[in-house]
Amino acid sequence: MIALQPGHETAQIPDIVIRRLPVYVRTLRDLHERGISSISSDDLAKHIGVTAAQIRRDLSYFGKFGKQGKGYDTAYLAETIASILGLDKQWDVALAGLGNLGRAIVRYRGFADESFNIVALFDHFADRVGQEVGEMTVLPDDQITKVIQERGIKIGIVAGPAAVAQSVADQMIAGGVQAILNYAPVVLKVPSGVTVREIDPVSALQSMTYYLGDHGDSHLDDQDTD
């Protein structure tokens, strides 16, 4: 993790800015891989589908990364933002809930490639405990707190049904988890100091149907980042 530049350490950075940074990293890495070593905020904005002013403003919270008249070095900026986010290390992740969704998440290679290793699996239901998934053994819920604490895991994924999601989250937090990715269709209550992001495809679909009616025109090119 790099040091922020002087005058930036204490600024309170809006969460909405933080949520856009991963998309910048992904896009900049892609540009770099395609042989583009430098890019203006204008061109980057076109790739991402936001405004150039927004990119410049977002970056200004962290320092000065561009060269006037030239633009940004794609490789340097990608790895600088990645470092600000803490993506220059691998993070251990615990996952609870091994139904269809949980298994698909364990099989998914995208997390490991992007700084996250799922290293512990839990399930509420006895018939799943002891099963092997992705070379790991599924443990019972009552071990969540202990295992997370022992291994120093800071990130949890909740993939089980709504009815057990809060209890699982509570046990993860008791073990020291400070970030939860929640796939359950329920709003988790967490103490301050814990960040939650919801993955809610059903709500996403249900909100889009509004624009399929005879209401107002749709006209949004929404770029939700979750």
Add this chain to the structure above:
Amino acid sequence: MIALQPGHETAQIPDIVIRRLPVYVRTLRDLHERGISSISSDDLAKHIGVTAAQIRRDLSYFGKFGKQGKGYDTAYLAETIASILGLDKQWDVALAGLGNLGRAIVRYRGFADESFNIVALFDHFADRVGQEVGEMTVLPDDQITKVIQERGIKIGIVAGPAAVAQSVADQMIAGGVQAILNYAPVVLKVPSGVTVREIDPVSALQSMTYYLGDHGDSHLDDQDTD
């Protein structure tokens, strides 16, 4: 779909409000099922994890649904909002991309329960074409436009890899799709009139790691609805 009350037909309602409505519907239906027939904005806010003023303001875009001194009728409000969103009918959905993720989505019962039926499957890769998934035959990409048009499908799910996502989306849109749920880690370019919501768990995780560093305190109980 119910008629909006007079004076509300033409108001331009913020998308951020629309995106919160599914959570209101879900919570109100749950309260109703648990035998709670009436609730104040204050109590509803506590259940959802937002402020009471926000709920009242959000609802005010659509009409007056409460009884002063009493609160809201849970069943009535749930079905009224559902109707505003267009959830009082089932919507046909086309899905492209039948890797692990796509198969998990087809198997997932949550969509069908919440107004969405996946009725057509497509894949770019020849070895998946012709396979049976969830009692449907996987069709090749070059049939996307035709089948969507013939069946009048308005909603698409893009579950394939980033490299083919834009091309698949373009073909869906050519067939008449106006709403896309995008699981691919790429920003889709779509014409005005088409709504896109991103499902991006990797970005969600990557943004939370920011708060696990020695930056500012985490303090957010984020309620992302996508």
Add this chain to the structure above:
DNA sequence: CCATGTGAATGTTTTCACAGCT
């Protein structure tokens, strides 16, 4: 001359606070 970084302006969203209805 080009494109950043940023004050200032604008636009949007949330919250306050209370008049008014039941």
Add this chain to the structure above:
DNA sequence: AGCTGTGAAAACATTCACATGG
């Protein structure tokens, strides 16, 4: 007495527009 619905205020986010530096 309790709680809604909503003007007005405050907070927040985006965009403009330009001085500045390479």
